[in-house]
Amino acid sequence: MAARKEKPAAPAELRTEVQEFKRRRILEEARELFFAHGYEATTLDAIAEALNVTKPFLYSYFRNKSEILNAICEIGITKSMQALDEALATKLAPPEKLRLIVDSVTTIIITNQKYIVVYTREEKNLEHKEAKYLIGLRRDFDQRLAKLLEEGAEAGDFDVEDSALTAVSISGLITWVANWFRPGRHVQTDVVSHTIRLVDRMVSKRPRR
Amino acid sequence: MAARKEKPAAPAELRTEVQEFKRRRILEEARELFFAHGYEATTLDAIAEALNVTKPFLYSYFRNKSEILNAICEIGITKSMQALDEALATKLAPPEKLRLIVDSVTTIIITNQKYIVVYTREEKNLEHKEAKYLIGLRRDFDQRLAKLLEEGAEAGDFDVEDSALTAVSISGLITWVANWFRPGRHVQTDVVSHTIRLVDRMVSKRPRR
Numbered sequence: 554m555a556a557r558k559e560k561p562a563a564p565a566e567l568r569t570e571v572q573e574f575k576r577r578r579i580l581e582e583a584r585e586l587f588f589a590h591g592y593e594a595t596t597l598d599a600i601a602e603a604l605n606v607t608k609p610f611l612y613s614y615f616r617n618k619s620e621i622l623n624a625i626c627e628i629g630i631t632k633s634m635q636a637l638d639e640a641l642a643t644k645l646a647p648p649e650k651l652r653l654i655v656d657s658v659t660t661i662i663i664t665n666q667k668y669i670v671v672y673t674r675e676e677k678n679l680e681h682k683e684a685k686y687l688i689g690l691r692r693d694f695d696q697r698l699a700k701l702l703e704e705g706a707e708a709g710d711f712d713v714e715d716s717a718l719t720a721v722s723i724s725g726l727i728t729w730v731a732n733w734f735r736p737g738r739h740v741q742t743d744v745v746s747h748t749i750r751l752v753d754r755m756v757s758k759r760p761r762r
Numbered sequence: 763m764a765a766r767k768e769k770p771a772a773p774a775e776l777r778t779e780v781q782e783f784k785r786r787r788i789l790e791e792a793r794e795l796f797f798a799h800g801y802e803a804t805t806l807d808a809i810a811e812a813l814n815v816t817k818p819f820l821y822s823y824f825r826n827k828s829e830i831l832n833a834i835c836e837i838g839i840t841k842s843m844q845a846l847d848e849a850l851a852t853k854l855a856p857p858e859k860l861r862l863i864v865d866s867v868t869t870i871i872i873t874n875q876k877y878i879v880v881y882t883r884e885e886k887n888l889e890h891k892e893a894k895y896l897i898g899l900r901r902d903f904d905q906r907l908a909k910l911l912e913e914g915a916e917a918g919d920f921d922v923e924d925s926a927l928t929a930v931s932i933s934g935l936i937t938w939v940a941n942w943f944r945p946g947r948h949v950q951t952d953v954v955s956h957t958i959r960l961v962d963r964m965v966s967k968r969p970r971r
Contacts, residue, residue: 591886593802674883677800718956721942722935729934747927754963 576614578604580628583621588667592622592675623683626672629731630690632661637694647705648757654698655727655752659745662731669731695720702756711756723752785823787813789837792830797876801831801884832892835881838940839899841870846903856914857966863907864936864961868954871940878940904929911965920965932961 582603586595597618601608615621636657640650662669676684699720705711713719727748734744791812795804806827810817824830845866849859871878885893908929914920922928936957943953 591802593800674886677883714959715952715956718953719960722938722957722960725938725941726931726935729931729938732934733930743924744927747924748931750923751928751931751964755960 572614576624579611579614579621580624584625584667584671587622587625587671587675592618592671592678619680622671622675622678623680625668626675626679626683626687628668629661629665629672630687630694632665633658634690634694636661637697641697641701647701647708647710648753650701651705651756652749652753654701655723655749656745659727659730659748660741662727663734663741663744666731666734669728673731691724695724698723705756710758712758713756719755723755726751781823785833788820788823788830789833793834793876793880796831796834796880796884801827801880801887828889831880831884831887832889834877835884835888835892835896837877838870838874838881839896839903841874842867843899843903845870846906850906850910856910856917856919857962859910860914860961860965861958863910864932864958865954868936868939868957869950871936872943872950872953875940875943878937882940900933904933907932914965919967921967922965928964932964935960 579600583595583600586599586603595618597608597611600618600621601611604610611621615624637654640653640657643650643653645653672687676687679687695717699716702711702713702716702719706713706716730744730748734741788809792804792809795808795812804827806817806820809827809830810820813819820830824833846863849862849866852859852862854862881896885896888896904926908925911920911922911925911928915922915925939953939957943950
């Protein structure tokens with residue numbers, strides 16, 4: 554970013570940035586409305602009004618309300634997959650990879666809490682193809698996590714009885730944070746580090762003190 | 763039950779049983795319809811039709827659709843609280859109490875899976891008072907579980923860093939089972955015993971082999 558600031562952004566680049574910003578703002582407002590009133594009760598008019606824009610403006614980014622819901626529901630799992638990719642691409646040993654994954658994904662869940670809650674609530678309103686796609690991504694996440702657990706067990710780092718059940722349990726433990734985390738009552742860094750230690754205990758040969 | 767069968771049930775008793783049975787059947791059909799089409803899209807007429815009864819029949823059990831949703835959403839947490847009460851009332855040591863709780867509640871989550879999923883999805887459609895009531899029950903469950911963890915830690919049975927965060931994490935791990943359990947693909951008893959062992963690891967001084 555610092556290097557970029559030395560010269561003004563090229564018009565094409567700036568345009569892309571602005572488009573991404575506008576797209577994100579649409580998703581943020583739609584998320585607030587879906588969270589407060591539900592997907593079915595929220596109209597495109599209401600989203601346009603909240604942003605103080607016209608409906609055609611929305612149509613230049615999303616074909617319909619259904620596409621907005623898709624984009625909202627994809628955020629949590631897409632970011633989690635990126636974090637998983639990045640952690641697995643490191644040269645770290647399995648326990649450190651796992652800690653990095655739990656750290657990143659719990660942080661993603663907390664900072665994207667409302668997106669996750671809307672996904673959980675509105676999954677039934679997704680088109681069948683989109684719902685399947687997201688379930689596939691989540692299954693893929695769990696399978697790759699299970700593979701890491703197996704690798705760690707083979708390397709003698711983990712003590713894991715059933716890698717598939719343990720992986721889906723870890724995913725559940727982390728995802729559920731979106732359900733109970735309250736910004737005023739809980740401290741993000743405490744919850745993240747506590748979750749890392751709980752997951753560590755679930756798979757490690759000896760509990761860490 | 764065996765003792766009861768020796769003589770015919772008294773009319774008053776039988777009437778209560780039949781009423782409970784009818785009430786449960788209404789909830790089962792409503793749950794199927796809410797699960798498949800969502801609460802908002804499901805009418806009382808559709809519920810009556812699925813049961814092949816009249817709408818006045820439904821009104822003799824529930825004042826409106828909202829009361830049916832309340833009853834559906836209460837099932838999981840009410841049963842879980844009963845299981846918690848029963849386990850805490852035993853003379854068992856904290857680790858055995860905890861295992862009993864995880865065993866019972868995971869079983870409740872699996873056998874009442876669709877009720878839990880409907881609650882998660884439709885929480886926003888609950889009246890404010892009812893939603894608050896259920897959140898209060900869940901918080902109460904977590905607090906009593908946290909207290910058991912503290913008792914076990916004091917007795918030297920558990921190694922728990924933050925009893926409140928650990929309790930809510932255990933609840934999440936168990937509740938999330940409703941989200942991924944698939945009857946054909948997973949075996950209930952395997953999932954229950956695996957969950958017991960994972961929770962055991964989360965709190966025990968030494969992992970059990």
